[in-house]
Amino acid sequence: MAEVSVKNSIAPDRKGNVVSRFVWTYVFATDHKVIGLQFLFSSLIWFFVGGFLALAVRWQLAWPWSDMPIFGHLLFAESGGQMSPGFYNMLFTMHATIMIFFVIIPILAGAFGNYLIPLMVGAEDMAFPRLNMMSYWFMWPAFACITLSFFMPEYGASAGWTSYPPLSVFQGDAQSLWLLAMVFVGISSMMGSINYLTTIIQMRAPGMTMFRMPMTVWGMFITAIMQAFALPVLTAALLMQLSDRILMTGFFLPENIAINNGVASSGGGQVLLWQHLFWFYSHPAVYIMILPAMGMVSDIISCFSRKPLFGYRPMVYSITSIAGLGFIVWGHHMFISGMNHTLAMSFMVSTMLIALPSGIKVFNWIGTLWGGKLQLTTPMLFCVGFVSMFVIGGLSGIVMSAPPVDIVIHDTYYIVAHLHYVLFASSVLGVLGAIYFWFPKMFGRMMNEKLGKIHFFLTFVFLNGTFFPMHFLSQMPRRVADPYIYEGLKDLLPLNQFMTICAIGMGLTQLIFVANFFGSMFFGPKAGRNPWNANTLEWTTASPPPHGNFDVQPIVRRGPYEYSHPDTEGDYYPQTETS
Amino acid sequence: MNRVWSVLFLLVPVLGIASTLMAMYGIAPLESAWLPKSLSQAGDTIDQLFNGIHLLAAFILAGTVFTIGWALWRFGDRQDPNAKARYITHNTKLEITWTVIPAMILVFLAFFQMKSWAENKMDRPTVTVNGVSTFKPPMVMVKAKRFGWEFYYAGADGIVETQDDVFVENLLVLPVGEEIVLQMESRDVIHSFYVPELRLKQDIVPGMTQFVWFNAREEKDIEIMCTELCGWGHYMMKADLNFVSRAQFDAWIKEQESAYSPEFKNAVETTASRGEVNTVVPPRFSSASGSQLGFKN
Numbered sequence: 001m002a003e004v005s006v007k008n009s010i011a012p013d014r015k016g017n018v019v020s021r022f023v024w025t026y027v028f029a030t031d032h033k034v035i036g037l038q039f040l041f042s043s044l045i046w047f048f049v050g051g052f053l054a055l056a057v058r059w060q061l062a063w064p065w066s067d068m069p070i071f072g073h074l075l076f077a078e079s080g081g082q083m084s085p086g087f088y089n090m091l092f093t094m095h096a097t098i099m100i101f102f103v104i105i106p107i108l109a110g111a112f113g114n115y116l117i118p119l120m121v122g123a124e125d126m127a128f129p130r131l132n133m134m135s136y137w138f139m140w141p142a143f144a145c146i147t148l149s150f151f152m153p154e155y156g157a158s159a160g161w162t163s164y165p166p167l168s169v170f171q172g173d174a175q176s177l178w179l180l181a182m183v184f185v186g187i188s189s190m191m192g193s194i195n196y197l198t199t200i201i202q203m204r205a206p207g208m209t210m211f212r213m214p215m216t217v218w219g220m221f222i223t224a225i226m227q228a229f230a231l232p233v234l235t236a237a238l239l240m241q242l243s244d245r246i247l248m249t250g251f252f253l254p255e256n257i258a259i260n261n262g263v264a265s266s267g268g269g270q271v272l273l274w275q276h277l278f279w280f281y282s283h284p285a286v287y288i289m290i291l292p293a294m295g296m297v298s299d300i301i302s303c304f305s306r307k308p309l310f311g312y313r314p315m316v317y318s319i320t321s322i323a324g325l326g327f328i329v330w331g332h333h334m335f336i337s338g339m340n341h342t343l344a345m346s347f348m349v350s351t352m353l354i355a356l357p358s359g360i361k362v363f364n365w366i367g368t369l370w371g372g373k374l375q376l377t378t379p380m381l382f383c384v385g386f387v388s389m390f391v392i393g394g395l396s397g398i399v400m401s402a403p404p405v406d407i408v409i410h411d412t413y414y415i416v417a418h419l420h421y422v423l424f425a426s427s428v429l430g431v432l433g434a435i436y437f438w439f440p441k442m443f444g445r446m447m448n449e450k451l452g453k454i455h456f457f458l459t460f461v462f463l464n465g466t467f468f469p470m471h472f473l474s475q476m477p478r479r480v481a482d483p484y485i486y487e488g489l490k491d492l493l494p495l496n497q498f499m500t501i502c503a504i505g506m507g508l509t510q511l512i513f514v515a516n517f518f519g520s521m522f523f524g525p526k527a528g529r530n531p532w533n534a535n536t537l538e539w540t541t542a543s544p545p546p547h548g549n550f551d552v553q554p555i556v557r558r559g560p561y562e563y564s565h566p567d568t569e570g571d572y573y574p575q576t577e578t579s
Numbered sequence: 580m581n582r583v584w585s586v587l588f589l590l591v592p593v594l595g596i597a598s599t600l601m602a603m604y605g606i607a608p609l610e611s612a613w614l615p616k617s618l619s620q621a622g623d624t625i626d627q628l629f630n631g632i633h634l635l636a637a638f639i640l641a642g643t644v645f646t647i648g649w650a651l652w653r654f655g656d657r658q659d660p661n662a663k664a665r666y667i668t669h670n671t672k673l674e675i676t677w678t679v680i681p682a683m684i685l686v687f688l689a690f691f692q693m694k695s696w697a698e699n700k701m702d703r704p705t706v707t708v709n710g711v712s713t714f715k716p717p718m719v720m721v722k723a724k725r726f727g728w729e730f731y732y733a734g735a736d737g738i739v740e741t742q743d744d745v746f747v748e749n750l751l752v753l754p755v756g757e758e759i760v761l762q763m764e765s766r767d768v769i770h771s772f773y774v775p776e777l778r779l780k781q782d783i784v785p786g787m788t789q790f791v792w793f794n795a796r797e798e799k800d801i802e803i804m805c806t807e808l809c810g811w812g813h814y815m816m817k818a819d820l821n822f823v824s825r826a827q828f829d830a831w832i833k834e835q836e837s838a839y840s841p842e843f844k845n846a847v848e849t850t851a852s853r854g855e856v857n858t859v860v861p862p863r864f865s866s867a868s869g870s871q872l873g874f875k876n
Contacts, residue, residue: 086811160808166785167768167809254786257767271769271784305654307664314674336771338784341700345693352685356678362643363677369650371665376581376655384584384651388591388644395636402632402688404625404695408614408778411771411806460587468595472602472612475775477806481814486802488775491611564664571663 030129031547035136036115037442040435042139043107046098051507053095058466060088062493062500064482075155088481089158090174096161097178098146100289101185104427106139108292109189109227112434113196113220115442119538119545120217122205122554127198135191138184145181149174160479162282165252165274169244179242186235193224193231200224205537207556211316212575214536214560215309218316219295222323226284226291229327234281237274244269275337279330287326289423290390291319293430294361297383299560300437301365303534304380305372306571308561311364318357318364325354335403336410344403351401358394362387373564373571377532378452382433385460386426393421396471409474416478417470425463432459432513439517440531444543445524451516458509465502469495533572536560540576581655589648596637603630615776618795618822622778624695632688699779704758704792717762717790719751720744723770723783726812728803732832745835749818751803754828755795763789771807774820782807795822 029035059068065082067073072081083091114132118125126132149156157178159168168175200221204213213221240251252274255267302309309315331339331347365387374380396418400406409415432455439447476483476492483489483496530539541550554576562573600606602613617623654664704715720739722729730751734743739762753759763772765785773780777793805816823831 084811085814089808089811089813158811164769164807170768257765257785269786271786305664308666308668310667311669311674313669336700336780337782338787338789341696344696344700348692348696349689352689355685356682359681360674360678363673366643366646366650367667367670367673369647369654371667372650372654373662373664374581374651374655376584376651381584384588384647388588388647391640391643392591392595395640398685398688399629399632399636402628402692404692404699405629405632407699407780408625408629408775410780411773457587464591464594468598469612471599472609474612475614477773477804479808479813480804483814485815486804486817488615488802494608495612561668564666566666 028133030125030133032114032118032126032129032132033442033545035132036111036113038136039106039110039114039139040442042143043103043111046102046143047107048510050095050098050103051510053091053098055503055507056083057088057091057095058500058503060091060481061483062497064484085481086158087155089160089479090154090156092479093158093160093178094146094150094156097157097182099423100161100285101182102139102143102146104289104423104431105185105189105285107431108289108427109192109196109220109223110136110139112216112292112296112431112438113192113223115438116216116538117196117199117220118203119441119541119549120214120536121200121203121208122537122550122556123199123203124548124550126195127203128195131191132195135188135195138188138191142181142184142188145177145184149177149181152177162275162278163241164278165241165244165271166254166257168241169253176242176245179238179245183235183238183242186231186238189227190231190235193227196220196224197228205554205556208537208575209556211313212556212559214295215298215312215315215319216292216295218319219292219298222319223288223291226288226323226326230281230284230288233277237277237281240277241274272334272337272339275334275339276330279333280327283330283333284323284326286422287322290427290430291322293386293427293434294319296434296437297386297430298365298368299534299536300379300383300433301368301387302561302563303437303532304375304377304383305368306375306563307368307372308559308563309364310367310370311360312559312561314360315364318360321357322354325350325357329354332401332406335406348401348403352398355394355398355401358390358397362391362394377436378447378449378456379433379437381453381456382429382436385456386430386433389421389425389429389463392468393418393426396421411478413470413473413476413478417467417473420463420467420470425467429459429463432456435517437532438538439520440527441538441543441545443521443524444527445520445522446527446531447520447524448516451512455509455512455516458512459506462502462506462509466499466506469499530574533570535562535572535574537575540574582652585648585651585655588644588651591648592637592641592644596641599633599637603633614778617778618776618797618799618801619778619793620796621695621699621793622776624698625778628692628695635684703790704760714790715758715760715792717760718753719759719761721751721761721763721772721783722766723763723772723805723809723816724766725768725810726805726816728816728818730818732835734836745832747835750821751818752821752823752828752831753795754825755798755822757825758792758794760790760792763791768809769807770805770809770816773804773806774801775804776801780806798822798824 026034060083067081068083076083152172152174154172154174157174159171159175200217243249244251244253250267250269252271253267253269254271298309298315329347329351331343332351335344400409400418436447436452473492476489484493527543529543537554540554556575558575560575564571565573598609602609617626705712706715716737717739718733720731727749730747731739732745733739734741734745736743763781763783765783769782769784771780771782779791779793781789781791783789800821803818803820805813809816
């Protein structure tokens, strides 16, 4: 072990008692791996908070106005435990906010981006370690704001995660906290994305050309570019809304609107301006929430098919074109918003086109599977699950990209089905697969395969039971606390109860994952450097890797997917191996 | 064991497509799911698109996920430890094929649906008055507010937002078999006017004026839903929509006129004083009798 080559300038040996060592290692951590794990753990904790909120939403839809278990009597003692309609609005608002901004984006970009980028490109750390530390720290004011907002009189922001004005401008103080939290999350992501871009462009190991980078790194790279371009717009919009609320400006408020019998605003603003600004970020955010997962899934599928990724370059080009097109499709969220109807046509064409690179990715994944020597490990199952669920999410996307069809299904449960197939059934399955795959690298121990497979099976069955029937509720509006006041929707109650039971099952299933995760962390069998016989650079170093990552400077000699190469004896051919 | 996973993935398209077809063709237990029966010609066109794209999607779902399941079945259980996977890195011909064919389908879809969108949202009905073609004047002005709907029927003068408007709250009665134009504004926040049976939805944005039009073919009592979150009472913001025959409609509107209240007159004057709408002068009617309220060409 050539200690000299490991520059330990980043985390020098700390002396002193346990507390000070803990603080210096885990709070003032500049090591990309520690920061990655910090993001991972905080995201997983929020994942459970967000999940609880989702179950409460499902509870209300299955047994409306009945006593809410556990929290009902705590929060609504005077009504005998039934939630208020405003509380319901808070539930879905905070569920979406937490899942998007505190779970999926930080776990993909924050946790896996931080952990994997330097390891996979052969760098000793991020380009800006202290900026990296700041990017995690900026999550904490956001956590504080959101936690505080739960203790406001309305129990949290309740204008939907889209926070359309004028409604959001006339909400209680929780909305201001929500806006502040989003600003902090944005700053955090921005710092992260600058860091990723610099690291990927500047710090690749010798021989690691752009087209020898694993797809994971490509996914993170394109995501970072999208964040860097889209986030300033969202931040500006958030501050404008904050100023409408606090400084009585009127960016988003027209004249002559009256709320609660009082006249409200100075006027002169445009309501739709917010929607344009918001979706200009939030549609690219949809791709920010899936491109890194696509990258990781590509790596894992290739590894367990023992076969090169089919069409590596088309895969890179398709991610790039998804990102490019992703910036010109935001209007498909606004087909019926009152936006110029002619404009809808151009957004429709760009939206249809984005199905093309997504389709190319699916075909290439299938091409990778075909003719392989498949090893159906837990991470592989999650990734094959990702591909098949992404097909469903992508196809329902084509359905709703047709504006005449969108007239009917806009703001109904069909949309909810679609977005959960993309964000939960795709992104979250990809994330879980990635956790099972890189857990040995992160903690030096293997996860339990049997529990992993049970976890996959139950999650897969319950998620389809929860989300597939939502396609059939294409006339039931979303964000409605009691849909059954409409005669036409009364018959949908049994279907909703079925979905809620599946959702509860899915929630309980995740406890298997928690047990497996913490059990394996302490008692799992020790993993060697390369338990999966994979090619990429992170598997050439110890598990978990030391500060500075590599014993010796890795020299990259080939692409990341040379599995079953005819020139070699074994079925893998690490990127650094001399031929 | 690997075959179990293969079957699990094969079940996805089987159950998915089977249940989608059940919903589409109203087979129990999914007979009340999907969409209610369409009440208009424009709605039928949307339904055709909706079902057509779904059938195409079902085809692609079957093709892709069956292939995945089959790949797992065939390549997931190789016992021979010396067997190696095939070393294939790419296939340009295949890439071009699976780019060009979907591209052609998507471009076709994109252009195919434009007409329906134009009919629903862009080609606002017109009438010819004194040889000049103008937009057909709205029959009802819809004012959305937290948490209810106000409907102002153009009174005898055929113009909304004048003193002879007929005001009804949370109930919209309309004649069947006629092209009806609604003008919509919001008093406070964004609302959305959704009638599933008419395949009609339009956000109502404060500070903007929206128009929708439709032609229902059947007498039926249905509901208007609000589909844009508008506050704590969003869930109860509903109104009844009754399609009746022309004769019943005329009788009904006459009843409403007599119920016209002075307080309401004031409210109308306030809104009318804004003077933002009705730049096009619609045809006038000489008599106040209900039978002449229609806008038949």
